[in-house]
Amino acid sequence: MNDDQVVDAAIEAGFIDESATTRAKLVRLSTVKRERIDWLWEGYIARGKLHVIDGDPGLGKSTATADLAARITTGKPWPDGQPGCAPSGVVLLSAEDGLGDTIRPRLEAAGADLDRVVALTGITTVDLETGEMYERMPALPGDIGRIREAIHQVRAALVIIDPLMAYLGGDVNSHRDQDVRRALAPLAKMGEDTGAAIELIRHNNKGGGNNALYRGGGSIGIIGAARLGFTFARDPEDEHRVIVACTKANITAIPQSLAYHLVDSPEHGCARVEWHDGPVGYTAADLLAASHESADDRADRNDAAAWLRAYLLDNGGEAEALAVYKAGEKAGFTRDTLKRAKKRAGVKAEKGGFDAGWMWRFDDEESAEGRTEGSTKGAKSAPPGTLLPSLPSVLPSDDPTRCSRCGGPVWLGSGKCQGDCS
Incomplete structure (x- = not known):
């Protein structure tokens, strides 16, 4: 017999009252020993x-x-x-x-x-x-x-x-x-x-x-x-x-x-x-x-990555995010496509300064020299964009300690943004 069967049998035989089997077990937290994850x-x-x-x-x-x-x-x-x-x-x-x-x-x-x-x-x-x-x-x-x-x-x-x-x-x-x-x-x-x-x-x-x-x-x-x-x-x-x-x-x-x-x-x-x-x-x-991307989506992302490398090379290796978006849209790329292409292009987003906007830069010298996967051959082109005044931009972050919407810091554990972007 398991415990429940033993209790049921005891109740049926009249040895214990049914009400005696429904007590709550309470633990005062001040008596609980604090432990760390092992x-x-x-x-x-x-x-x-x-x-x-x-x-x-x-x-x-x-x-x-x-x-x-x-x-x-x-x-x-x-x-x-x-x-x-x-x-x-x-x-x-x-x-x-x-x-x-x-x-x-x-x-x-x-x-x-x-x-x-x-x-x-x-x-x-x-x-x-x-x-x-x-x-x-x-x-x-x-x-x-x-x-x-x-x-x-x-x-x-x-x-x-x-x-x-x-x-x-x-x-x-x-x-x-x-x-x-x-x-x-x-x-x-x-x-x-x-x-x-x-x-x-x-x-x-x-x-x-x-x-x-x-x-x-x-x-x-x-x-x-x-x-x-x-x-x-x-x-x-x-x-x-x-x-x-x-x-x-x-x-x-x-x-x-x-x-x-x-x-x-x-x-x-x-x-x-x-x-x-x-x-x-x-x-x-x-x-x-990425697993849900169609062949056309992947082709667009590859084209956008090639365009993005060429655009940043024409602008000294970096540009404000809003300028990238504006020039990219003229070249036929949506913001979402450019965001997805950023990693393939070897580009990262960084805050320009305390009061400055977000900047897109090559992640390393190899990317800046255009030696990463793919080439600019056959890519859609657009004239270099004019840098815009610093404004907040909404960019995804590849860093789990940063907000996926604004790139700002998140509260560890909950993952919620410390700012007010939500």
């Missing part, structure tokens, strides 16, 4: 918390999580250069890949300590009708106790469930918020009790829109239960590069987006992840918006 990888993976990774198939999400698992088992530094954690164990639940031909080679290619990794592949149980033993896949929430046992066996700091939908029990409707929360609440509690971070991997749904919170498969309750969420998407400027951007952060400010590409590891017969140095400017919304 980070495995500060800003990205927190001990004892649920994390969600979303992305389309074929991006190397499982290969990337194998790389993270390897770093946890060996204590190697994290992809952004932060010091690694103390070497710890990892528990894997993988429904889509074979242990011998895929998962072990990936881990070996990433340099993992295989003795610290266990895969929970099945649950052996008895058929109550026939008495025969059989094996089934682990299911949530029923088999959380088995996952807990695996965590203790290797002192795991990370549990990877890939993909989540394969491990939801048959009575759990993945599109029903109440079912999902009922399945994930005890998983979150187990993570809190053991100190293991839980990574839940999902495939994107086919829905549109630029809100990454709604792109992962299943109920919104899945990302709602997570404390950190990330989306994996192809770099709009480089099809061989994958961007990792944060979609949700309840326990920290939005961390910077990172990038990786897959390289062949012939000796292991698989691919491995190679992380790029430094953060990248894309947000999750940027990536999803």
Whole structure:
């Protein structure tokens, strides 16, 4: 019997009064011990918390999580250069890949300590009708106790469930918020009790829109239960590069987006992840918006990037944003197209001064010399624009600490603009 059944039986037998079972549990906050988030990888993976990774198939999400698992088992530094954690164990639940031909080679290619990794592949149980033993896949929430046992066996700091939908029990409707929360609440509690971070991997749904919170498969309750969420998407400027951007952060400010590409590891017969140095400017919304671009949209953006490089070169490498917009509109480009072309052109927006407007400048000398991807050949042209007086302009920011509307500072945590642009 579970606790509820025991209470019901006691009420029915008259041992306790039903009113005695409905007391509220109150905790005075002055008695609660203040604690800090215990980070495995500060800003990205927190001990004892649920994390969600979303992305389309074929991006190397499982290969990337194998790389993270390897770093946890060996204590190697994290992809952004932060010091690694103390070497710890990892528990894997993988429904889509074979242990011998895929998962072990990936881990070996990433340099993992295989003795610290266990895969929970099945649950052996008895058929109550026939008495025969059989094996089934682990299911949530029923088999959380088995996952807990695996965590203790290797002192795991990370549990990877890939993909989540394969491990939801048959009575759990993945599109029903109440079912999902009922399945994930005890998983979150187990993570809190053991100190293991839980990574839940999902495939994107086919829905549109630029809100990454709604792109992962299943109920919104899945990302709602997570404390950190990330989306994996192809770099709009480089099809061989994958961007990792944060979609949700309840326990920290939005961390910077990172990038990786897959390289062949012939000796292991698989691919491995190679992380790029430094953060990248894309947000999750940027990536999803780019994924919806048509071929005509991309062609317009390429033309606009070529025009923008030529325009800035003609103006000494920089120009006020409003002047760019005015000249660009004469050349046939909308403001939105110019904003999207800015990154491809190697251009950044910076405040000209305390009382000055926004300036568009080449991001580095290489961009200023016109050696970035693409050329000005065949681009639409316009005479150089006249610089306009300094006026406020509305520009998107690639910096998660800046407002996406006005470029000003935002309050960390909420992401809301400190100014009055909204």
